[in-house]
Amino acid sequence: MPLLEVQDLKVHFPVRGGIFNRKLRSIKAVDGIRLAIEQGRTYGLVGESGSGKTTTGRAIIGLHPITSGTVLFEGQPIFGDGLRGHAGFRKDIQMIFQDPYSSLNPKKRVLDIVAEPLRNFEKLSAREEKRRVEQLLEQVGLSPETIHKYPHQFSGGQRQRIGIARAIALKPKLIIADEPVSALDVSVQAQVLNFLQEIQERLQLTYLFISHDLGIIRHMCDHIGIMYKGRYVEQGTTADIFENPQHIYTKRLITAIPDMDPSKRERLRQFRLAVKTEYEQAYDRYFDADGLAYPLRPVSATHLAALPEERG
Amino acid sequence: MEQAYANNPAPPAAPVTPPQDAEKSPSGWKILWREIVRDKLALASLIFLGAVILSVYGVSLVLDQEQIVTVDLFALNKPPSAKFWLGTDYGGRDVFGQLIIGTRNSLSIGILVTLLTGLIGILIGLVSGYFGGLIDNVFMRFVDFFMILPTLMVVIAFVTAVPNYGIVSFSLIMTAFLWMGIARLIRSKALQERELEYVQASRTVGSSHLKIMFAQVLPNLSSIIIVTMTLNLAANIGLESGLSFLGFGFPESTPSLGTLVSYATNPQTLEFRWWIWLPASILILILMLCINNVGQALKRATDARQRKG
Incomplete structure (x- = not known):
């Protein structure tokens, strides 16, 4: 049984305005996320800013109300009515915040x-x-x-x-780490990350690791979910994602990881350019009319990607 | 019964915590005290304020108000002398005694009104700003309602309507119309604070809203509270003096700084009998300046980046 299981999580924020502060429409910050974390593992949530990764983490700990979907912790459902429903889980789920200054x-x-x-x-x-x-x-x-x-x-x-x-x-059993090092110097980042891994082993912690930095995610995580506009684009083990990316968005993210070796620079530049052209050409095929990702389909036993239905 | 209001007129010299718990980092009071000591002007102001407050409340215990406000036909408009240190007014009443009792009355009202408005304003502002949303909306419409009332007119109407008012009832009337400003200020700061991650961090470690509001957010507003309260003190003393000057404060039988200054509306007094109105005017001026100096020093102390000490 996974320690944390999130099923079809949706977090929508109402946009109010006009006369009488009516609800005009809603922003679908998180729109149907499904993930499971095993005890002692690290699950990485990646995405560009605004993709809903932080909202997902905050909804799980109860800082944002859940619009629909269920969160199961050790098989027990956590109710979506904010922190009150979390009373029993408060000790077990903790959070490391992004900005160590505020x-x-x-x-x-x-x-x-x-x-x-x-x-x-x-x-x-x-x-x-x-x-x-x-x-x-x-x-x-x-x-x-x-x-x-x-x-x-x-x-x-x-x-x-x-x-x-x-x-x-x-x-706690689960720690949600919301970009815990993005506000720190690179030299300090490594220090804090290694330290996080060290206490994970010592205290048997499970991490939900939220970051936009694929290098860090690769270093830290066993499983990865890649988010785009509130939906999953691809999900799988670290090897699945980095060795065998299926979705064009994932591929583009991975090519954006900088490489230290200057001799590869020209080759990488060419590669990036190729992926960029592919991304632009294939965008319509990989995203629906609203620019959202399609539902996930299995690629292998551990690997899911939001691939379009094959048309003939 | 009037001595009862002399309760704790803002600690003039905050007792410095003894150095026995040296391992603790400096407490808030210590920082405030250190800042005032570094700023000579503020220190002088504070000492002067303390001296005025102590002597005014001390001497007024000895003085007999009944005797001072009794008309003495044999000593009308006497200039300062050994018997009447600051002369007498047109009723033959001792101006020095009136000055002491008047200052005490004005200070008591100022302090009482400041504390009461502060208490109400902090409570309403904090709740409203911390929760935001509907609660904020309801509270702020309530504040708006009070804001649009013509305060001065209503206070004057009240004072005229209530036949027998003393320091407490007068303070309550003023408080009813003066708490909105500080409520608004605290609310806006609380709205800012609640967005900071430490508030969310407190929630994730299981602290209740009440605890977060008063133990986490309130200390971060202390700077703004101390500064506004100090500056409000000056404003409230001024407002009371103003109302008394206009004749809507205390009657002549209850002297205040305002009643003494209002004698100057008589051109003869203004021109020839300076001893009646000048000391009170100067005292008002100096009190305001001193309170403001102290307020400015406190303002710096509560922001670590502006501190001198």
């Missing part, structure tokens, strides 16, 4: 920030609480003496570590 309250000391989840769920004495926070900080590689500092006294990478300490404080 995700820590600037008026709170590290102790208060990391202890917040503990104060909500565990009745600890001040002494125990402090010890737990010091342990957590040690786990994320920060000195326990930093406990009385304020967030602005830390660098971006350190702040993200504080965010991670907060997320693992309740010993």
Whole structure:
């Protein structure tokens, strides 16, 4: 049984306007997503900005109301009415936020920030609480003496570590990592990513990893889903996606990964150009009249792609 | 019964936490205090304010208001002397005593109105801004309704209608029409704050709305609250003095800074008896300046990037 199963998830936001603030139409931020994550694995959600990957993550944790579809956690349904329906799962699903600068309250000391989840769920004495926070900080590689500092006294990478300490404080099973490194320097990115993998092993964590960076996704994830305009374009294991991309959009994303080797530069440029021409020519075949992807069809046992129906 | 209002007139010198818990990083109060100490003008203003407040509330305990406001026909319009330090007015009443009691009354009203408007404004603004949507809409239409009322007219009507008003009832009347500004301000800031990720982070770790509102969002609004409240204090003292000057504040039997200044509407007093109105006018000016100086220093203290200390 997968740890997290999402079936036909839809998140639509109403666009209001006109007289009496009527609902004019809705933006289909997420429009029918289906995914399953096994315990201990990392599932990557990739897509350009506005493709609905962050909305998916936030809907799963309950920050956005779910329009329709079901989310099953350990086989139990989570109801789609915001955070209240999540009460039983709150400890088990946690989130690492994208921006380490706004995700820590600037008026709170590290102790208060990391202890917040503990104060909500565990009745600890001040002494125990402090010890737990010091342990957590040690786990994320920060000195326990930093406990009385304020967030602005830390660098971006350190702040993200504080965010991670907060997320693992309740010993969750699933962590939704919403672009956890996109606000950091490249040198710090690697550090934080490796650290995330390290605590995954140590704490048996399952990740839903949201990113727009295919290189990072390839490094981190076992399974990948590629989103475009709220729908899946392709889904499969990392090998499926990178070795055998089926959809033209996936192919184009993969060609966009930069390569370090300058000797390949000209060849890659040619390749990119070829894929670009193919993309432009085949766009109508791969996307419907509204520019949306078709429903997924199986390519192999693990690999699904939104391929058009073969016409003759 | 009037001593009852002298409760905690804004701590003039916030007690600095003793250094025994040195491992803690500086608390909010400590930062405020440090900033004021760094800014000599603000420190001088604060000391002066503290001295005025202490001496005014202290001396007014000794003074007998009944005796001061009693007309004395043998001492009309006397210039300053050893017996009457600041002379007497046209009723032979001691101006110095009136100044002390008047300042106390004006300060009490200013502080009371500021605290009450602050409390109401913060509650309504915070709830409205944090939840947004329908709740915000309902609260803001309510605020709009109060905003379009001609405040001054209604206050004057109230003051005329209520026969026996003291400091508390007068403060309540003023509060009823002065809480909207701070509510609006807090609401707009809360709307901004709730979009920040730390609010969502608090929700994902299981904090209730109430907890997030008061423990997470409110501290981030403290700067704006302290600054507006300080500056509002000056404005409220001014408003009370203005109303009394116009004759819609306290009667002459209850002196305030405004009643003393209003003696100057008499051209003779204005020209020849400076001792009646000049001290009160100067005191108003200095009080306002001092409060504003302190307010500015506090404003800087609450923003780490502007701090001097």
